[in-house]
Amino acid sequence: MSYSFTLSRPLQDYARTLREWSTTECRPYARQADEQKGRPENWREILDTAPIPLGRADKPELGQVPTFEDGDWITKLAFYEAINYGDVWVHPTLGGGIGDLVVKALGTPKQVAEWYDPIQQRGGATAFALTEPGFGSDTSMVATTAVRDNDSWVVNGSKMYCTGGAFAEYVVVFATVDKELGARGINAFVVPRGTPGFNVVKENEDKLGIRSWTTSLLEFDDCAIPLENRLGWDVDHPENSVGNGYGGALGALAFNRPNMAALAIGLAQASIDVVTPILKGQQAGFTPQRWSAVERDLEAMNATLERGRRINYLAQVTVDRGRPSRSLAAAAKGFAPETAERVIRRCIELLGPEGVSKELLLEKWYRDSKIMDIFEGSGQVQRIIVGRTLVGGLAG
Amino acid sequence: MIDLEPDEEQVEIAALARSIADELVAPSARDAEYAAAVPDDVWLKVFETGLVMPVAEEHGGGGVPGPLALLAIAENLGHGDPGIASAALWHAHAALLVGAHGTAEQRSALTRLATDPGARSAVALYEGFGRGPAELATSVAVEGDQVRVRGRKVGVPFAASADPLVVVGTDPATGAVRAVVLPHGTAGVTVVANPGSLALDATQLGAVDLDVTVPVSALLGGPDADPAGLLATVQRLRLLTASTAVGTALRAVEYAGQYATGRIAFGRPIASYQGVSFPLAEAMMRIEAARAELVDVTNAVVADPGGDHGTAVGQAVSYALAVAVQATRDGVQTLGGHGFIKDHPVELWYRSAATLSALDFDPLRDPFQARL
Numbered sequence: 001m002s003y004s005f006t007l008s009r010p011l012q013d014y015a016r017t018l019r020e021w022s023t024t025e026c027r028p029y030a031r032q033a034d035e036q037k038g039r040p041e042n043w044r045e046i047l048d049t050a051p052i053p054l055g056r057a058d059k060p061e062l063g064q065v066p067t068f069e070d071g072d073w074i075t076k077l078a079f080y081e082a083i084n085y086g087d088v089w090v091h092p093t094l095g096g097g098i099g100d101l102v103v104k105a106l107g108t109p110k111q112v113a114e115w116y117d118p119i120q121q122r123g124g125a126t127a128f129a130l131t132e133p134g135f136g137s138d139t140s141m142v143a144t145t146a147v148r149d150n151d152s153w154v155v156n157g158s159k160m161y162c163t164g165g166a167f168a169e170y171v172v173v174f175a176t177v178d179k180e181l182g183a184r185g186i187n188a189f190v191v192p193r194g195t196p197g198f199n200v201v202k203e204n205e206d207k208l209g210i211r212s213w214t215t216s217l218l219e220f221d222d223c224a225i226p227l228e229n230r231l232g233w234d235v236d237h238p239e240n241s242v243g244n245g246y247g248g249a250l251g252a253l254a255f256n257r258p259n260m261a262a263l264a265i266g267l268a269q270a271s272i273d274v275v276t277p278i279l280k281g282q283q284a285g286f287t288p289q290r291w292s293a294v295e296r297d298l299e300a301m302n303a304t305l306e307r308g309r310r311i312n313y314l315a316q317v318t319v320d321r322g323r324p325s326r327s328l329a330a331a332a333k334g335f336a337p338e339t340a341e342r343v344i345r346r347c348i349e350l351l352g353p354e355g356v357s358k359e360l361l362l363e364k365w366y367r368d369s370k371i372m373d374i375f376e377g378s379g380q381v382q383r384i385i386v387g388r389t390l391v392g393g394l395a396g
Numbered sequence: 397m398i399d400l401e402p403d404e405e406q407v408e409i410a411a412l413a414r415s416i417a418d419e420l421v422a423p424s425a426r427d428a429e430y431a432a433a434v435p436d437d438v439w440l441k442v443f444e445t446g447l448v449m450p451v452a453e454e455h456g457g458g459g460v461p462g463p464l465a466l467l468a469i470a471e472n473l474g475h476g477d478p479g480i481a482s483a484a485l486w487h488a489h490a491a492l493l494v495g496a497h498g499t500a501e502q503r504s505a506l507t508r509l510a511t512d513p514g515a516r517s518a519v520a521l522y523e524g525f526g527r528g529p530a531e532l533a534t535s536v537a538v539e540g541d542q543v544r545v546r547g548r549k550v551g552v553p554f555a556a557s558a559d560p561l562v563v564v565g566t567d568p569a570t571g572a573v574r575a576v577v578l579p580h581g582t583a584g585v586t587v588v589a590n591p592g593s594l595a596l597d598a599t600q601l602g603a604v605d606l607d608v609t610v611p612v613s614a615l616l617g618g619p620d621a622d623p624a625g626l627l628a629t630v631q632r633l634r635l636l637t638a639s640t641a642v643g644t645a646l647r648a649v650e651y652a653g654q655y656a657t658g659r660i661a662f663g664r665p666i667a668s669y670q671g672v673s674f675p676l677a678e679a680m681m682r683i684e685a686a687r688a689e690l691v692d693v694t695n696a697v698v699a700d701p702g703g704d705h706g707t708a709v710g711q712a713v714s715y716a717l718a719v720a721v722q723a724t725r726d727g728v729q730t731l732g733g734h735g736f737i738k739d740h741p742v743e744l745w746y747r748s749a750a751t752l753s754a755l756d757f758d759p760l761r762d763p764f765q766a767r768l
Contacts, residue, residue, distance in 0.1 A: 136732050138661035161733050208728070208736050208743035285525040285533070293526075293759035304766040339766075345721065345750055346764050348594075349757040352524025353551035353601060356594040356751045363594035366750060370725075370743075374732050380671040396662070396669060 005310050007078060011068040015078040017052050022086025023270075025049045027361070030087035033212035034364050037204055043093045054083075057095050057123035071320030073255070077262045077312050084266030087361070088368045089212035091263075097164040098256075099126030099172040099190075106188050106231040108241070115170065115190055127168035129159035129218060136161075137381045139174075140183040144220065146175040152224040153177075153189060155197070158217070161375070165216030166203040169193050172231070173220065188231040197223030209367030254326045255319050257333035257376050258312040264340035264372040265308050267365045271347040272301055274362065279350060294350055301343045308336035327389040334382030337372035344369055402464065409461055410468035413447055417476025417643075425477035425744060432597040434483050443513045447473070448484040450492050455503060457510035460495060463632060463698045467690055470636045474643025478748035479598040481640050486553035486599060489633050490517035490562045494577060496629050497617040502577055505560070518558035519633060520549035520604055526758035528706050529573055529630045534565030534606065536574040536615070543615055545576050545584075545608040551755045555602025556587045562616065563606060564630055572623035573630065575616035576608075584608035595747035628701035631709045634756055635690050635697075638713045641720035641752045642686050648727030648745045649679045655731050655740075672730060679723035686716040714761035717753040724749040 007015070029040040040046060047056060053063030068075050083091045100119040103126075104112055119126060135141035144157025155175055165171055170192045178185040191198055202217035227235040234241050276298055283291055315328035344366045348355035356363050373379045387395030402410070424438045434442075442448055447469050451457025461469065473481035491509050494502050509515050523532055534547025545563055552558070559580030567574045578585060588603040612619055616626065653676050656667035666672045693712040697705045727742040728735035735742045 131733065135661065136734075141661070206738040208738070208746070282525070285523075287526075287531075290526045290759055293763065297759055297764040300764045300766050307766070341725065342764070345753070348750060348754050350759060351754070352757060353522065353593075353603070353754055354524065356601075356754045358591040358593065363747075366594065367747065370728055370746065371733075371736050373729065374736060378729065378732055380669070380729075383671060 005313055007074070008068055008070050010066075011070050011075060011078055014052060014066060014068070015082040018050075018054075018079065018082040019085045021050050021052070022083050022090055026086035026090045030089060030361055030364065031358070033087065033089035035211075037211045038214065039089050039093050039212055047093065054094050057119070057125070060121070060123055071317065073258075073316035073319040074313060076259050077309075077316055080259045080262035081266040081269070081309075084263045085270045088210050088263070088267065088365075092163065092213050097125055097127045097168055099128050099168060099170060100124075102128055102172045102188060103190065103231060108232060108234050110234070111190070111228070111231060125164050125168045127162050127164045127171040127216075129162040129165060129171050129173045131159065131161045133158055133160055137378055140186070142174050142176050142186045144173065144175040145179070146177050146187065146189055146230070148177070148227070149224070151227055153227060153230060155189060155191060155220040155223040155225065158201075158219050160215075160217045161205070162216045162218055164214055165218050166200045166214055167193075171198075171218065175220075177230075187233070189225060190229040190231065191220070191223060191225055195223055195225060197221045208370055209364070210371055254329050254377075255316075255324055257329045257382070258315045260372055260376050261308060261312050261332045261336035264337040264369055265305050265312075267369050268301070268305055268336075268340035268343040271344045271362055271365055272298060272305075274360065275347040275351055275355070278354075297346060297350060301346060304339050305336075305343065308332075308339055311335050327386055330377070330382040330385035333377060334379050334386060337369065338379050341366070341369050341373065402468075403462075405462060406465045406468055409447065409465040410472055412445060413469045413472035414475065416442060416445055416447065417472050417474075417481075421473055421476030421480045422741075424480060425741060426738075428477065428480050428483070428598040429595075429744065432592070432600065434480050434598045438480065439484070440513050442473075442480070442484050448488045449510055450488055451495060451506045451510035452503075455495075455506040455510055457491075457506065460492070463694050464691060466492075466632075466636060467639045467694055470639035471643035471646075471687065474640035475647045476643075478640055478644040478745065478752065479596045481643070482596055482637070482752070483553065483598045483600075485636060485640060486519065487515075487517055489519045489636070490558070490560060492633070493519060493562050493575065493616065493626075493629055494560075497575070497621060497626050498577070499613075499618050501613070502616065505577075515559065516554040516557050517560055518553040518555070518562070520552045520558075520561055520563045520606075521630065521633065522549065522551040522755050523547070524550050526760060528710055528758070529564060529627055529634075530566070530571075530706055532564060532566050532573070534563065535568045536563070536565040536576055537568050538612060538615070538619055539609075541612050542609050543576060543612050545578075545606050545610070548603060548605050550603045551601055552604050553599040553601060555590070555600060555604055557600070561585065561604070563604075563608075564626075567623075570623075573627040574621065574623065575626060575630075576610065576614045577616055578608065578610065578614065582608055582610065593751060595744065595751040624702040628697050628705070631697050631705055632694060634709055634713050635694050637752060637756065638716035639687070639690050641749055642683055642690065642716050644745050644749055644752075645679060645686075645720040645723035646683050648724040648742055648749075649676050649683065651740075651742060652676055652727040652730035652735075655734075666730075675726040676730065679719070679726055682715075682719040683723065686712075686719045690716060710758055710761050713756050714758060717749070717756065718762055720749040721753045 055065040103115045146153045176185040199219045201219045205215045311332045315332040318325040446458030450460040537544045561578045564575045584607045586605040590602040689712045693708045724745040728746045
């Protein structure tokens with residue numbers, strides 16, 4: 001069918017199975033993961049119960065997420081929503097982070113062979129360090145420096161909100177080789193764990209939500225790495241260099257944005273689906289008018305999540321077709337996360353004080369959801385990007 | 397005649413509350429949360445100011461501030477920290493109800509609350525389901541010389557320890573609002589264990605199941621209590637809690653505004669972007685509107701305690717809490733990633749406003765808007 005938002009039957013089946021598994025096998029560990037600020041110790045055994053391939057980095061032999069005719073990026077949307085429907089702790093345990101993907105996007109063939117291919121073959125954790133204490137949205141403000149000293153690049157600076165940074169086998173660190181060059185001076189460097197001067201200042205931040213995600217504060221103090229660790233740069237044959245990668249890094253981030261919107265939709269849909277039967281059980285406590293209002297709210301919330309999904313599809317179809325739209329990706333990221341926050345809050349309000357109790361996961365998901373309108377570009381930044389399609393650089 | 401000048405008492409009390417909030421309450425916010433209790437020294441100092449124990453001098457208190465002064469206390473303490481403010485104020489609510497409507501014997505018991513900083517009392521008011529006080533399903537039935545209380549209360553402060561616990565319900569015979577004063581340990585009061593909440597841990601919120609039979613002397617104000625007057629005071633308690641949230645909203649906006657003037661992105665302070673400054677400006681506009689509404693409705697309730705203020709109070713409470721929820725949300729959003737970590741207090745305000753909003757929510761007043 002042309003111009004249809006309906007997923008193929010096989011993808012629907014895969015997503016439903018994933019969602020049910022995530023709910024029954026993973027959600028019971030949600031509170032524990034939040035309180036212990038980490039994945040459950042038996043996460044491997046929990047993942048082993050999955051009836052479908054998840055694309056685990058630690059056990060690639062169990063298979064990748066299948067290919068569906070809907071397209072790889074549409075598949076990711078269904079995947080992220082379904083897996084996050086159980087709880088937020090699950091999906092970071094599958095992959096080893098996104099550092100290797102940056103290598104793939106920015107590296108020379110030799111670098112890809114050294115740092116990307118092995119991760120794909122044997123699994124492993126990698127990380128991506130761009131944000132610093134002094135900036136978030138404005139990535140041209142990278143203050144971390146990489147200075148050449150004979151056969152080394154010497155990295156100095158701080159990086160925060162680095163997911164998996166404390167345990168990754170290497171971190172792809174964005175640093176400037178020449179501040180005078182502005183954004184053009186920003187390069188990506190592979191910094192292996194254990195390199196002298198690579199310090200984990202704080203393994204995990206004390207956060208409002210997504211506490212099970214390891215969000216590290218890193219410091220690079222005269223951290224010397226080999227020349228060939230500068231991505232996209234061929235030390236022996238500069239003519240083979242593929243560029244500094246700054247734009248590439250942001251491009252890679254842009255296409256991941258709808259995936260983050262899908263995470264938010266997963267949490268919001270889970271919240272609606274948790275409160276709906278509870279509310280129905282309590283229907284007798286409501287006046288008929290109030291019960292009508294409750295039903296109307298549930299209906300409106302379900303409808304608005306569907307809107308979020310459709311924008312996500314619009315955005316990611318463009319990626320699957322090879323003509324990615326940064327504007328649609330931004331629209332998707334600008335829409336669902338903020339909407340999801342409001343949906344989860346309303347679910348809490350409809351239940352009353354029971355909704356804020358730790359007996360249920362709603363209060364946790366309300367905390368978890370807040371980051372989704374902040375990371376990978378805040379709602380404000382997304383609106384600037386969308387605005388620029390209308391009015392160009394004047395948007396700001 | 398319109399007169400928007402606060403009187404001397406209101407000005408002085410607001411200033412005192414703000415200074416206590418700045419110097420004492422705000423710095424202790426995290427400690428209170430981690431301990432799930434207001435630290436003893438903080439409680440003692442707040443208690444000694446007399447701001448949060450509205451008890452007449454004849455019962456050992458420092459006097460009962462006027463209705464608008466009480467609103468100002470709630471807002472200004474909420475500006476310091478909603479958790480500590482709510483703990484102190486909700487303890488005060490019991491004294492307020494008993495002082496205004498209790499029998500002589502009930503009022504004489506206020507001396508303990510006024511003089512013992514270790515005392516914790518509470519009003520069990522909320523039930524969820526969007527119910528206003530006139531619709532409470534908890535029944536307070538007079539049966540001869542006894543009164544039977546049955547129902548379930550949620551969002552009860554100091555649920556496990558309140559002494560007394562003042563339970564508000566309705567008389568099934570008349571439909572009128574009634575309340576009973578229950579000493580701690582009264583048989584038939586079952587506290588539902590609560591593993592903790594999104595925020596306001598210092599208030600030790602919980603649910604209470606009630607099936608209690610006590611002598612009729614436990615009825616607040618006795619069998620002949622004036623239900624209209626009692627209802628009016630209960631409505632004011634709701635407005636006071638909404639005022640606390642307004643104070644928190646203001647603090648969040650001020651904090652975010654200050655952050656935005658110092659944080660640089662794309663070559664200038666982020667406050668210079670309308671995408672950042674306008675949400676904060678919207679919040680400021682709405683905070684003004686919400687505070688004015690709380691004052692206006694409080695005045696109306698006080699001027700005519702027998703009138704039907706359910707709609708006006710419902711509107712004012714619903715609006716103020718919605719404003720607080722959005723303002724505190726925008727506070728986190730303004731700080732971005734920094735707002736998401738506990739190095740800054742905005743995340744605590746975000747959680748607290750949502751918790752307050754869940755206490756007193758009516759789906760009829762605030763339909764979910766698919767506004768994005």
